[in-house]
Amino acid sequence: MSLLINDKHHTIYIYKAFLISISLFIAIVSLSGSSYGSEKEWVIVIDPGHGGNDPGAVGSFSYEKNINLAIALKTGDYIRQNEKNVKVIYTRNDDSTVDLLERPQIANRNNADLFISIHANWAASKNVLGAETYIMGLAKDQENLEVAMKENEVILLEENYSTKYEGFDPKSPESYIMFTLMQNVFQEQSTELASKIQTQFRERVDRKDRGVHQAGFWVLFNTTMPAVLIETGYMTNLSEERYLNTPQGQDYLASAIFRACRDYIDEINLRSGISAVQNTDSTVKPGNRQPASVAPGQLVFMVQIATAVTKKELKPENFKGINDIKEINTQDRIRYATGSFTDYSEAVKYRRKLEAIYPDAFVIAVKDNKILPLQEALDKTRKK
Numbered sequence: 001m002s003l004l005i006n007d008k009h010h011t012i013y014i015y016k017a018f019l020i021s022i023s024l025f026i027a028i029v030s031l032s033g034s035s036y037g038s039e040k041e042w043v044i045v046i047d048p049g050h051g052g053n054d055p056g057a058v059g060s061f062s063y064e065k066n067i068n069l070a071i072a073l074k075t076g077d078y079i080r081q082n083e084k085n086v087k088v089i090y091t092r093n094d095d096s097t098v099d100l101l102e103r104p105q106i107a108n109r110n111n112a113d114l115f116i117s118i119h120a121n122w123a124a125s126k127n128v129l130g131a132e133t134y135i136m137g138l139a140k141d142q143e144n145l146e147v148a149m150k151e152n153e154v155i156l157l158e159e160n161y162s163t164k165y166e167g168f169d170p171k172s173p174e175s176y177i178m179f180t181l182m183q184n185v186f187q188e189q190s191t192e193l194a195s196k197i198q199t200q201f202r203e204r205v206d207r208k209d210r211g212v213h214q215a216g217f218w219v220l221f222n223t224t225m226p227a228v229l230i231e232t233g234y235m236t237n238l239s240e241e242r243y244l245n246t247p248q249g250q251d252y253l254a255s256a257i258f259r260a261c262r263d264y265i266d267e268i269n270l271r272s273g274i275s276a277v278q279n280t281d282s283t284v285k286p287g288n289r290q291p292a293s294v295a296p297g298q299l300v301f302m303v304q305i306a307t308a309v310t311k312k313e314l315k316p317e318n319f320k321g322i323n324d325i326k327e328i329n330t331q332d333r334i335r336y337a338t339g340s341f342t343d344y345s346e347a348v349k350y351r352r353k354l355e356a357i358y359p360d361a362f363v364i365a366v367k368d369n370k371i372l373p374l375q376e377a378l379d380k381t382r383k384k
Contacts, residue, residue: 041085046088046116047117048072049117051095051096052097056119057121059241062241067245071244071254077254078255089107091107104219104227119231120233128237130233131201131208131210131231131232131253132198133197133228134194134220135190135191135213136216189359191212193261196260196263200256200259204259205255299381300340300342300366301365302365303337303364305322305336305361308334319338326338326369337366344378365377
């Protein structure tokens with residue numbers, strides 16, 4: 001499907017709106033939310049879609065908002081009962097109205113490690129059924145776009161929605177072009193969680209697996225952590241609507257989501273838990289380096305590991321034992337990076353060593369304590 005904008009001014013406006021919104025998202029990982037060690041308490045924010053004056057999809061005898069809430073509360077109960085080191089926060093725990101803009105901000109304010117939005121789907125055909133999970137991205141086909149448009153329409157119920165959502169029109173396919181410009185740094189982790197959820201739905205709950213997809217959901221757009229939106233079934237399919245309304249069906253779906261979260265957490269902890277434990281000298285092997293001196297005007301490649309709004313003292317215990325930390329101020333955020341390499345490939349190798357304790361670390365180019373576009377820096381080094 002082609003999403004072309006013929007109006008030049010509309011394009012500029014959408015792009016400007018995007019840049020404002022993406023400032024929250026592209027912040028990467030906050031200091032308190034980026035630690036995945038076994039000693040860290042995980043925070044999971046569960047978002048029951050719709051609620052209050054927004055019923056969501058309407059079935060033959062039920063409202064989506066009630067199904068979402070029931071499954072969300074049961075999911076949280078399963079997590080609390082079985083995972084001792086996980087804190088569960090709900091965006092709503094009753095039939096209340098929560099703005100679409102506020103839901104991801106609840107997760108951001110609480111430095112959540114995972115954001116899970118629970119929904120039920122709608123289709124023009126009553127024969128469509130099954131469960132699917134979405135991550136943030138550009139819809140690659142008309143069906144995925146329609147799902148996102150349907151979920152995003154809730155903003156039309158809010159006052160001053162045009163101003164709040166920077167001119168975004170949930171009914172206009174052209175508005176969704178803003179998502180083509182977004183680089184989702186949590187795409188890999190979000191996909192990993194989404195895949196685990198779908199596996200549980202298929203193998204343990206015997207639901208039709210409709211797969212993992214990308215689409216432009218506002219509720220996922222401003223999250224600063226791995227995030228998924230789950231469509232547990234179709235309200236427009238009578239047999240599935242009945243299933244979604246039964247206590248047993250809700251239990252099965254909730255337990256499937258819990259098991260997927262448990263498996264994801266166990267995998268991350270196994271991957272990083274041992275490495276994240278500090279040695280007696282308060283350092284870990286990947287970061288046991290002496291800070292490198294950089295000459296004025298020298299272009300170097302570093303590995304960014306975290307960002308923060310307020311300053312953090314540059315000591316190893318604040319960065320999982322890494323003692324080679326440099327602070328870089330960029331607009332309203334502070335970036336923390338480690339390593340200093342004139343060779344990009346060496347910086348990539350170092351990033352791989354840090355993956356165990358900072359899974360979301362990535363390479364940046366720095367000159368005179370300012371970050372340069374990576375491709376521009378690579379072009380400059382190749383010309384030398």
